[in-house]
Amino acid sequence: MSDEFYMDLALNEAWKYQILTYPNPAVGCVICDKFGKILSIKAHKKAGYLHAEPMAILFALFNLNDEILNKFLNEYNVCFTQSFKTLTELNEADLDAKFCYEFILSNHGNLLNDASAYVTLEPCSHHGKTPACAILIKQLGFKRVIISVCDENKIASGGAKILKEAGIDVKIGVLKEHTKKLMLPFKTWLNGNFIFYKLAMSANGVITGGIISNELSRTHMHKLRGVIDLLVIGGNTVRVDRPVLDARLANAKAPDVAIYSTKRDFDTDIALFSVKNRNVEILDNLEVINKPLVMIEGGEQMLKKIALGEILNVKWVLIYQSSEFKNADNIKLDVRLKPLYEGRLGDDRYGWYEVC
Known part of the structure; x- marks a missing residue:
């Protein structure tokens, strides 16, 4: 060899x-x-x-x-x-x-x-x-x-x-x-900040409607949450999904959160606001972010803004794709990604992709 x-x-x-x-x-x-x-x-x-x-x-x-x-x-x-x-x-x-x-x-x-x-x-x-x-x-x-x-x-x-x-x-x-x-x-x-976007989708490209990926994929994602400096999420996703955004499956510290929104009116009973030792910011301008390692989670609108270069310099996208189909509209985007690595987490596929 x-x-x-x-x-x-x-x-x-x-x-x-x-x-x-x-x-x-x-x-x-x-x-x-x-x-x-x-x-x-x-x-x-x-x-x-x-x-x-x-x-x-x-x-x-x-x-x-x-x-x-x-x-x-x-x-x-x-x-x-x-x-x-x-x-x-x-x-x-x-x-x-x-x-x-x-x-x-x-x-x-x-x-x-x-x-x-x-x-x-x-x-x-x-x-x-x-x-x-x-x-x-x-x-x-x-x-x-x-x-x-x-x-x-x-x-x-x-x-x-x-x-x-x-x-x-x-x-x-x-x-x-x-x-x-x-x-x-x-x-x-080492010299600035590395920002990547995380996305979970069904086999037919649906990214909405609750849990999509399997437990192995979610555990992997929680491990990532446990090491990043900041998690960015769209305001609409917070209002609709009311997430916790912790790292419990990895027994790790929950990340600090920045909510990207022009409106600041959020229900403080949403779970993410009650996580101990967490700092939550509401930002209408993400260019002020200067943390070394940042992960973005969000929906289709957030990804569209990133793809169009309207917000942040996102270099890579991490995609978890389940083997199951969901009865809902799939994501519609005009984005070109270059595969860097693809692997498996049980029945799910996942991969790192470079934004072209």
């Missing part, structure tokens, strides 16, 4: 956690043995937790040796008062980065000698909330590290240099244009 094949797998995995890693970038990693057999495909899931490289390395070791997995389960459960029993449970957990890093160093048994790592972003070189990934790879005896794009952050960059000086074969630039798209939100919120 080609380097492009493996890097594409890393990119696809990273896209599953797009935005959810805020304020960090989405990063994917594939670990292969010296024969090219895939040992693991993992990604960075959440800021402050395992980076993509140690996550992939840890699960590669689990797949190579059941004793390592069992030892990890025992020691992690004792240390953090957990009751994990399976690989699936570990995969879904937010594992402590420091513990995992030290466990890898103490238990790798040279099993990854001459292995290869494919990573979408240059492994970090500094010790911040998590230890340096480049140092970890160096100490495990990897033979090759294939990097899509270099890290432009002066603090975190330098991983490729560390690896090269250790005698590791480093290749840079594989599928770099694809990775630049993946990195766009991160690059944008």
Whole structure:
């Protein structure tokens, strides 16, 4: 298989956690043995937790040796008062980065000698909330590290240099244009604000009439609400739907809300106004918004204004599409979108699209 094949797998995995890693970038990693057999495909899931490289390395070791997995389960459960029993449970957990890093160093048994790592972003070189990934790879005896794009952050960059000086074969630039798209939100919120629009629709394009997407899709959306700086919603949607707009399905903090409306008369019994520790603003001009990460939820009229460039600089649209038809009028818009990533959440499809 080609380097492009493996890097594409890393990119696809990273896209599953797009935005959810805020304020960090989405990063994917594939670990292969010296024969090219895939040992693991993992990604960075959440800021402050395992980076993509140690996550992939840890699960590669689990797949190579059941004793390592069992030892990890025992020691992690004792240390953090957990009751994990399976690989699936570990995969879904937010594992402590420091513990995992030290466990890898103490238990790798040279099993990854001459292995290869494919990573979408240059492994970090500094010790911040998590230890340096480049140092970890160096100490495990990897033979090759294939990097899509270099890290432009002066603090975190330098991983490729560390690896090269250790005698590791480093290749840079594989599928770099694809990775630049993946990195766009991160690059944008670092220097301004990244704004995206979320839309849920039925199989036949209906966006009204109550709950449309399945619970997996709604949970994913609640996870996004849990990390954004601000949620923008149209005034008409608030009046008609009377939403809560919290992040309960993800057990996360509800976002602050900006209601876009020229009229300020809202029924304060609407659920969104009673969420604790939330700031709610009513704005007739969204250009004043300067938060780094903003998600917009709204109806057809809001999307039309965005598509026509009347409000905000929306770069991407996130669409959840159910597999069910609804007996109602479908959305009617003249908008051209370019697909960036498409995946599945149970029976629902979802995708990130660039506004052309």
